[in-house]
Amino acid sequence: MNGRMSHSRRMYTGAVVIATMLMYMGMQVSAAPERSLQRLAMHPTTQNDIVLHDDAPRYTMVGSVDVRTRTLQMRQTLAWVNHTGASIRELPFRLYANLSDFAGQTRIQRAFVDGIVTPFHYNLSHSIVTLRLPTAVRNGATGVVTLEYQTSIPLDVGKTKYGAFNDDGRTLSFASAYPLLTTWQGGMWDITDPDTKGDLVNSPIALYDVTLTIPATHQLVSTGTAITQTFTGDTRTVRVVSGLQRDFTFVLTTLPVTTRMVDGTRINVYVDADEVAGSAQTMHYASRALRLFNAQFGQYPYNELDIVAVDASSFYGVEYPGLLLMQAATVAKPSRLERTVVHEVAHQWFYNLVGNDVQTDAWVDEAIATYAQVIYLRAFEGEEAAQSELASFQQQYDNLIERELDGPVDQHMRTYTLYSFNVLAYAKGALFYEALRMQIGAHSFGRVLQEYVATYRYQIADSDSLYELATNQCTCALDTLYRTWIRP
16 A cells, blocks of 8 residues: 555456457356466466465355445355364454445345355444354365345545545445455454554455446456456446455446556556546556566566556555556646555555565565665666655654654554554665665665565565565674664
8 A cells, every 4th residue: 555644456458359268269157266267367477376376265256336326236155265274163254344444334135155044243343244154164175155245335435534445426446345254363263353544455365256247337447357248238247357366356437548568467547538647657657667576576467457546535546456546636746646656566566466464564565665666766767866765765764753753663553653654664664675775785685575576476474574585695694684673
């Protein structure tokens, strides 16, 4: 995220082409996720990654959106392999729409386990719904659960609530608008309400197969790739399949789109027609960042990257797998736009490809995505521009010190204030990476970043992961540096 309240996640494009490919290949589009279809959402060089993670959770969703009432009606089936090490009798799902920052609602209508109607109950805040399984799912076994639900989004609350979950008049944004299985941590399910200062979604890599019926007046932009679409009267039905990703988000929009191919990935930018310059600049920055980070970090895993302008005040930009939502005002402000686009593109590697717990280790992705701005400026504008960016981070950090609010970068989200989070996790964390680069050398530092992505690709990294790789790379002592910047 390019910072909540400061500097803070895809649609039918090319569906006819992909549907033609499916017909040519003799592939049938069924109601269940298929590995051969999921590969179509991946970049040609990463498609075999699907095979390596064939036991990832699989979400299959079929539903429709009523734009008049701003509601999503959905039937969702999850096939989940139990890797917890225990027999499981309950499955809790997180309902992000019911958090106060979202100002919406997800209401479960019916639940089934292996086709049998199953009781469920909510926690006090209604942000968690838990199914009591009729039979325990043993470790290593697969459980199949189905939920029928309705999710509603608010109208025109982008200036006061979360603009990624909102109808702003041009775009209806359904960020994380579905029941997402919570994570298993420390021998139990994590069912605590998240702190909303920063990012919210913790999830392992999963696969999604989503079919939505929407008004023909709107385009569907989502994580994943549209493989078919059909028209019936004044509606269109679009089927989207995903690659390996940590979340599913979609928007319906009437905004015009511009498109460009970069390194085998199609970038789609949806911006108001009056913002011609902002649209062109957004595309330019995203293209440069994608090409650079492919070289610096490893191949971007998907065949699409979508960017949509929305009416929001609580973020400049926010990332979802293969989909960036940009504050419309940021698109219209060149001085802020470049760094925001670069930061959010970097999150496709650091948050999505390499995951982290965004509540306990929030700095892990935010610091490195912020430092990616320095990497970008150093590559395209030279050392002076990179040093100027670092000086701005240093000034933010100095101001924090003057206010006697300095602290460790490595904190749980609950222990930050909003101000300290935006300085410590972003600016101070980025300064740590520059200090690390200076100590081990630019060449070794570049190799550490590549090794970090390769080692934790589709996995979860923690606060020590990159530090340990850097220590091994330089065969030197980095304890003092790490304690000085990251831990007390």
